[in-house]
Amino acid sequence: MRRLILLCCLFIGSLSVVGQTTVSGKLRDNRGKPVVGASIAIKDSYDGATSDSLGMFRFTTEEKGEKLLMISSIGFNPLEKNLVLTDKPVELDLQLKESPNELKAVVVTAGSFEASDAKRTTVLNSIDIVTTASANADVTAAIRTLPGTQQVGEKEGLFIRGGSGEEARVFIDGTLVNNFFYSSVPDIAQRGRFSPFLFKGTIFSSGGYSALYGQALSGALILETIDLPERSSANLGIGSVGFSGGYQHLNKKKTASWGANYAYSNLLPYFELVKQRVDYFKVPVYHYADANFRVKTSKTGILKFYGTLQLNQLGLRSADIDSLTLKNAFSLKNHNFYGNLSWKEKLARNWKFFTGASYSNNRDQLANELQDQDDKPVDIDYLPYKAKNYSGDISTNLAQVKSVLEKKLNGISAIRFGGEYLYFHDDIQFSDSTSRQAILDDHFKAAFAEADIYITNNLAAKLGGRLEHSSILDKTNIVPRVSLAYKLAEKGQVSLAYGIFYQKPERNQLAISRLLNYTRATHFIANYQKLTPTRTFRLEAFYKKYADLVKVSPQLNNSGYGYAKGIELFWRDKKTFKGVDYWISYSFLDTKRDYLNYPFSLQPNFAANHTASVVLKKFVTKLKTQFNASYSFATGRPYYDFRYNSSDNKVEIADQGKTISFNNLSLSVNYLPSIGKTNAKRFTVWVLSVSNVLNQKQIYNYNYSYNGLNKRAVVPPANQFFYLGCFISFGVDRTEDAINNNL
């Protein structure tokens, strides 16, 4: 017994007899730079330290024997090291490996601008798109303030780096959108059909885009729709061109939502107030209805549906160019349905799955009638008048499905692959003095694979390939897409991109001949970018080579060719002027192409050599008002009078010139009286916008009469556009949703 107590006393005594060991050392990363603020700890003890500004650390411990030293720091892989602690000091020289980190890693930026609400610092976010003064709630109009795009006012579409409007495509949730813009009206550019509030992410690629997308020679606008709303809400809007209303319901568990919206626009009152150059005998009227549902299929999966039905019509009368007394009355009736269903899910073992399906149907019923002074129809049976009485009924359908599988490999590297199937069915009926009909069916299939390879956090490569087959051309193509990015310092990086891009000829060309081939462009892009949360600087140079462009004269074939090269600059700054956010973009473009009816290689009439935009935003807290301004400038674009000489079977240039330079200053004001009230039941936004505030003359192009003696400027239907609207959202704070919902 006594012995036992003694033993115990001895044992307890030994607990308090302790020696201390000093552990010290230095921590470095793979480039030999000190790691600051790292935690160094002996496992299961309180002992440890934090590395200082030189990466040094030192601490003492009373622990003895074999222990595990654990080192960790944000952005590095944790490190463990076995130590044997005696009383002797331990000195260590340790290296930490940077952990792969999506937020920190270099991103390929050559050719692309990303706008999203994700945590990553991006050049633009969704609100930026909505509050750009010249945009009037049109996604593509906001994109036109970025480098690489042209200020084209006579035709819809994005004219990117010497490419025509048809050569850029829009994708929503992964699938191609066939009729993103309202149907064409001669000499007047049309808006996009889709509200910017539908989208949470926007990637604008002015070249060198991913192998997941194809069939666009110059660029792609890739849009991602929003997920579940934050709350249920109803909204109402009224403005100078119409009204809108809608409801979104979110279930109690916040796992599913549904909603529907309706908007009606009628420009009659507006045209009464603001005189238009053209005489609208049918005032533009637009009906827009949409329905959506979004369901969380698991913690990581979401199923989304968006469908819209749109009906609109207009009729406008303008003076005929070939005669002093006659007029052309053009009318258009458009029906459009678009539906998109997509499902995204994370699977086990770092696999991700995406599938999307969409269907669209668009029908344009258009007609042109030659009329006299009293608006009575006139029938003249010789050229050019013979061709001026025409009607068309054009129906286009596109059904498609696309699937992508992705696997993450050790951290952030990834491979993805998949395929898509698109079924185009177009029915074109056209009659002037004769009637013609063409039915075009194309089963278009593509398979693609892409790998994101991160050699380190600072060096990444994206390698991709795409295989396409079109049944109407009965041709297959296979293309490579390669890009590289290297991070120079903490915030600066360089990227390079190369790729080959194919595109089918336009449907009106295929209607004449199916013996055409794909048109082709090869892109080379080099880019430097420096990005901080408050400032962005980008410099990009590109060279593009076109081959197999479609020629329509003297023969319809693929003998066209061309090139485009240029330098672009982008600067955004939220820091220098307090509370002011602005960006500047400048593009220099040198391009020539021989295509369509061009007699030889020429600078196309949609390409200006110099284009610049300045966009400014300032929120004045005291007034609860945001002021936005944007100024766009472009040097004059060339215009041509092409004349077919039947004796030589050649097209000649009878006349040519350059338009005056383009200037547009737009202003907009958003007043948000309920901002800041966290529990407001109602949220109101007032919007006022004016385009071309300085009333500067804008000439887009020139049209020539049949005999070439009369030349007329293509100008906008009115110099200025004014908009005033008020949007109220009930039950939820939807500040940005409310601005310009259906303008």
Added chain:
Amino acid sequence: MKKIFFLFALMLAFAAGFAQSEKYAGAMKAQIAKIEPAVQNGGFTDLVNSFERIGDAEKNQWLPYYYAAYCQVMSALIGTDKSKSDALADRADQLISKAETIAGAPNSETHVIRSMIATAHLTVDPQSRWQQYGQESAAFLEKAKQLDPTNPRPVYLEGQSKFYTPEAFGGGKATAAPVFEKALTMFDAFKPASEIAPAWGKSATQYFLSQCK
């Protein structure tokens, strides 16, 4: 003999346990004392690491991770390089999740930290993040108040949020002052559960209140 041995073993275990909790409380107190000076002089990273070491070693105490998260989010809030704030706030989020797991459920104090984490994300880009993180931060403060109506810290943070909100948006010094006064009376009445339970915020409340006048 056996009985004595058993008794002794029990006594030893108790003594060791007592020594252990003594050591824990001592270490915690020593680190907690360093928080107030860190607000002025920096050194939050050091504190985060120290609290985390204690948390890792103890395994069933939620307070070390709670303080680690608090220090981590403070380092984001007082840091001038906002490009780092998201990573720091995410780290604080991991730490407070650990604390909540050990505590069994979120409590008033952990909700206070979560509100601060949302604020840290908000400050990176207030204009475009206000809608998401502003609401999130306010919602966590509400939950914190519901779970413990006597906790003065959510009231203090509510005052701080009002203090920094422009007058045009329903904030400003005049509206913040009564909230700080309320928080101060609550601080006077508040009895921390233990010597190492959360007790911070009173001097900051006094400071802000003095700035309101």
